[in-house]
Structures are given as structure tokens and as C-alpha cells.
Amino acid sequence: MSFKLAIVGRPNVGKSTLFNRLVGRKLALVDDTPGVTRDRREGEGRLGELEFTVIDTAGLEEAKGDVLEARMRQQTDLAIADADLCLLLIDARAGVTPLDRHFAQILRRADAPVVLAANKCEGNAAHAGLTEAYELGLGEPLPLSAEHGQGLDLLYDLLQPLVQAVDRDEISETIREEAEGGEEDDFDAETPYEPDLEAPLRIAVVGRPNAGKSTLVNQLIGEDRMLTGPEAGITRDAISVEWEWRGRRVKLFDTAGLRRRARVTEKLEKLSVADTLRAIRFAEVVVLMIDATIPFEKQDLHIADLVEQEGRSLVVAVNKWDLIEDGQEVMRDLTEKLGRLLPQIRGVPIVTFSALTGKGIDKLMPRIEEVHTVWNSRISTGKLNRWLEAMVSRHPPPAVNGRHVSLKYITQVKSRPPTFAVFSSRAEEVPPAYKRYLVNGLREAFNVPGVPIRIFMRKTKNPYAHRAKKR
CATH class of the missing domain: 3.30.300.20 (K homology (KH) domain)
Structure with a gap:
């Protein structure tokens, strides 16, 4: 298991900016609007020769019940539980707020050690907030500027012994297992070892808002990894999840809902759309999810046409099929409309299921594998x-x-x-x-x-x- 660093803190303190700085790419959406990040996102971080997993989380908020903020908080709690080290980030320019004090007290009870970092420390305006950070009782605050890359050398000095300790534990465990002959289930004399050199199958799940994309991803991987709910537009980033299906490595991309261009006016939604388009370009198979109760709107056809222009293979996934009474009639209508309105990619497979109950989900991956094989085919x-x-x-x-x-x-x-x-x-x-x-x-x-x-x-x-x- 690699070393995991979770970046936590209240909204709008610069967690996603620091995440992007550590992974070396602009993976997470960054905007001045508080609460941009909702799902937790993992990436491969690097500082010098140190390599580790970094987790970006939603802003810590005090909320209870089944509201969206409470479900976001649950995702952050899962990241904290999974981390080897929590980096509590505060805004040095704003100083220590009551919310910072509240969550510092909560993090003290966490199993993982907690390090305090003060972001936005460039300039003189941060001096007072940096001094005030000692009140949290988490030791000396680490001065950072995620936007300008300042203070990363101090973070390196902090992480180096922790990463090396994890590496030593992994090496010792490997040596111990080899000395003991390994576990009985690790070797089968009748099955020769074959190294897995195949790259993961990249699948992007796209569609209109509230079509059930995140629910589908959770159902496939068998855990509540993605934030879901009745609200439309919960997902904002294109979140990737590693998975394995029948021994084959799969990389799933859950994406933000795509609305008609005329309705996309806010800057944040434009960033989400751009992130979804990048996921489509990176994918090999695109699953277009539509709502069975509102089948084939113009926007669905626009998304399918976009997938065709990008040269990706396509599977149409019809969600909420359990709400349909006359399934045969609706399926005939879907097939006719798809062939008539999207003639440039005839024969697109249509899979029906209920992402909420899981009924029919088992039909999806075999069809994805079939269309991926066709996409890779060559003719003499x-x-x-x-x-x-x-x-x-x-x-x-x-x-x-x-x-x-x-x-x-x-x-x-x-x-x-x-x-x-x-x-x-x-x-x-x-x-x-x-x-x-x-x-x-x-x-x-x-x-x-x-x-x-x-x-x-x-x-x-x-x-x-x-x-x-x-x-």
C-alpha cells in the first residue's frame, strides 16, 4: 500500500490548488466559488523523488441528515479514515475561523496523524494568520502558497521520513513473505504466471444531469465511492476510479452532466463541461446514459454526435428501466430513433437497467467489451x-x-x-x-x-x- 496524504479543510482554502500542484497537472477544478469540490479525488503526487497518493476532498462543513453537505462530509470522512496523514489546510489571510477550530478538534481524534498547513502565505497579509494558527494546538503551522509553489520544500522535509517508513515496511513485508514461501493461494502449479501488461480499459460515463451516472459507477465497483442524491448536477469534476472486472483492469470516469450550450452560463459549469470533454477524449468506450422516462432528447443526440467526432466507441445505457411498463414498445422506439437520428454510427448497442437497484447492470460490461473489441479491429x-x-x-x-x-x-x-x-x-x-x-x-x-x-x-x-x- 502506498503512502496516502489527505488534504482537508473548510471550503475555499486552496485544497484543490495544492492537489494540482502536487500531482503536477490541473486535474481538480479550481474556482473562487466556495464548495467547488464535492467528490474525493485521488492522484499520484510527487515531491522530488518522493511518490505518494494525494487525496483532494470536499470542504469540511458541519451538516447532518441527508442534505448534500452532509453527504459531502461523509466522503471526506472516508478519505480521512483511508489516509496515512491528514494535512489540515487553513487560509492564512483569513486567519483561524471557528470552523477551523471545530474541525481541528475533530481531526485530533482521527487515527491518522494531522499536520497543520497555512495556505496563501505569500505577502505580508498572511503573517497575523500564520501566528494565530498556533491556537489550534496542532504544532507549528507549515507556511505554504499552493498557487505560487512556495513552501513545498518544507512539505518535502515533512513527508520524506513518512514515505520512506512506508517503503521500508513494504520491503520488510515482501522479504518476510518470500522467506515463509508466500501464502498458499498465491501460486497454482497448473497455471503458469503471466505478467499483466495490458493497459486498463478506459470508460467514460456521460449524459445529461441527474441521469444516474454516479449511481451506476457506485453500483459497478460495489461501494459508495461517488457522491449521489436526488439533486441534479452534484458531480462537477471528472473523477476516475480504478476497478477490476473479470481479471481485467478498468478505469471508470464519472463526469458532470452536460446541458445544452445555451444553458451553460456560469464559469464553474463551463469548467465542468470542459473536464467532461477531456474525459471523453481520454476514454476508449463512452457510456451515454439516458433516462428511460425522458428518452432521447436533443442533448443526448448532441452528446452522441460529439463522441462520434472524437472517434470513440459508444454504448447507450438506458437507466431507470424499472419505471417502464411497456418495455418492448419503448425499446423499439429507442432503436428506431437511434438509427434514424444517428446514422453515422449505426448498430450502437443499447443496454437497459436500473442503476439504483442494480437489476440488469451485469449486461453492461459484456457489451462494453464487445464494442471495444470492434473499435480495435483490423481487416486484411x-x-x-x-x-x-x-x-x-x-x-x-x-x-x-x-x-x-x-x-x-x-x-x-x-x-x-x-x-x-x-x-x-x-x-x-x-x-x-x-x-x-x-x-x-x-x-x-x-x-x-x-x-x-x-x-x-x-x-x-x-x-x-x-x-x-x-x-
Whole structure:
């Protein structure tokens, strides 16, 4: 187990800014609005040669019951329980507030050691708050400026012995297990060891607000990892979760709900949308979640079209299926609308389930694996050219300006998504309608449903073009 550092504190003290500084990337959303972070987010932190896991948490707030703030607090409590060290962050410019004192008292009862850090210590305005921080009784405060990177050397000196202690414990445990011959279940004489060199399958769950994306992720991994509730728009960041399905490593991305662009006016929501779009670009399979009671709005089709433009494979997940009475009729309607309104990616698989109860969830991952296999598929050049010859014989390209367009040959240049190049001496004159004819033919002949197909026309060189014309 790697060393885990949880950054905690009241809202708007700079926890996400420090998190981004430690992981070296802008993973967490940062804004002046208090309470931007709601879910806990993990990342691989680095300071010098030290490597550790850093956890960004929601702002500590005193709330009870089933309100959103209370559920956010539960996520933070889970991060504290899982951490090896808690870094209590305060705002040195604002000084010590009653909320800081309250949570410092709570953290003293935590199992993990607590270190006090005062953020925003750049400039003279922070001196009074830094001195005031001694009142919390957590020892000497660590002066930091997460935005400007100041004080990280002091944090390094603090973390170095802790990280090295964890490393020594792991090495000692490994040596002990090897000396004892390991556990009985670690080795099977009939099954040779095969190293797992396969990269994790990256899946992004997207959709409109309140479609049940976070509930689905929690149901898949079997724990309440994501913050959920009846309120729309709870998720703001694209949170990644490591998981394993049937021995295969999976990386799930829970994303913020995507509304129509005209309704996205606040800066924070724009940041959330940008984070979701990055998750789509990073994913291999995108699960588009829709509400069975409000199927296929215009925004759903816009999201699906966006996935197609990014070249990602697509699965449509229909949530809240337990609320539907005539399932067959609704499914026929969904299939018809999807084929008619999204013809560029025909054959997209549709999976129905209830994320809340878990009924039907087991059908999702097999379909994701199937569409991922298709997305990675390659077709031999020989088969492609025999297919092209039959397609051209059945329906030749239209003549342009009275001149015949000849398609010479075709080859697959890449997968992920399947991409093909068709060579012709007059490639630029092949109309878009004929390209669609070829794409549909490829999809039908080689069974390529649910993934984008790219076809590029390439011009062949005339071997006699360099020769001078004879008079």
C-alpha cells in the first residue's frame, strides 16, 4: 500500500490548488466559488523523488441528515479514515475561523496523524494568520502558497521520513513473505504466471444531469465511492476510479452532466463541461446514459454526435428501466430513433437497467467489451479490396464533369477507430454521399457496429506526370 496524504479543510482554502500542484497537472477544478469540490479525488503526487497518493476532498462543513453537505462530509470522512496523514489546510489571510477550530478538534481524534498547513502565505497579509494558527494546538503551522509553489520544500522535509517508513515496511513485508514461501493461494502449479501488461480499459460515463451516472459507477465497483442524491448536477469534476472486472483492469470516469450550450452560463459549469470533454477524449468506450422516462432528447443526440467526432466507441445505457411498463414498445422506439437520428454510427448497442437497484447492470460490461473489441479491429487488405471491387461493381462512383472516377484500392491505415484509405487518381472528386455508401458497406460486410468509421480518399500519383508532352 502506498503512502496516502489527505488534504482537508473548510471550503475555499486552496485544497484543490495544492492537489494540482502536487500531482503536477490541473486535474481538480479550481474556482473562487466556495464548495467547488464535492467528490474525493485521488492522484499520484510527487515531491522530488518522493511518490505518494494525494487525496483532494470536499470542504469540511458541519451538516447532518441527508442534505448534500452532509453527504459531502461523509466522503471526506472516508478519505480521512483511508489516509496515512491528514494535512489540515487553513487560509492564512483569513486567519483561524471557528470552523477551523471545530474541525481541528475533530481531526485530533482521527487515527491518522494531522499536520497543520497555512495556505496563501505569500505577502505580508498572511503573517497575523500564520501566528494565530498556533491556537489550534496542532504544532507549528507549515507556511505554504499552493498557487505560487512556495513552501513545498518544507512539505518535502515533512513527508520524506513518512514515505520512506512506508517503503521500508513494504520491503520488510515482501522479504518476510518470500522467506515463509508466500501464502498458499498465491501460486497454482497448473497455471503458469503471466505478467499483466495490458493497459486498463478506459470508460467514460456521460449524459445529461441527474441521469444516474454516479449511481451506476457506485453500483459497478460495489461501494459508495461517488457522491449521489436526488439533486441534479452534484458531480462537477471528472473523477476516475480504478476497478477490476473479470481479471481485467478498468478505469471508470464519472463526469458532470452536460446541458445544452445555451444553458451553460456560469464559469464553474463551463469548467465542468470542459473536464467532461477531456474525459471523453481520454476514454476508449463512452457510456451515454439516458433516462428511460425522458428518452432521447436533443442533448443526448448532441452528446452522441460529439463522441462520434472524437472517434470513440459508444454504448447507450438506458437507466431507470424499472419505471417502464411497456418495455418492448419503448425499446423499439429507442432503436428506431437511434438509427434514424444517428446514422453515422449505426448498430450502437443499447443496454437497459436500473442503476439504483442494480437489476440488469451485469449486461453492461459484456457489451462494453464487445464494442471495444470492434473499435480495435483490423481487416486484411486482401478482404478489403475484394469487398471494394464488389461495391464498385454494384454501384460505381458517379462521373464528374463527364469523367469516370476510378477507385484503385483500399487499405486500413489504423484502428481505434477503424480508419481506411481509398486510393484514386481523382480522389478529391469523390462525393460525400459515395463515401457514406462505402462506410455503410464496411459496417455491414465486416460487422462493425457501434463505432465510428473513418474513410479518407488518397490521390495516387501519375507515373508519367513528370514527362514532357510530345509535340
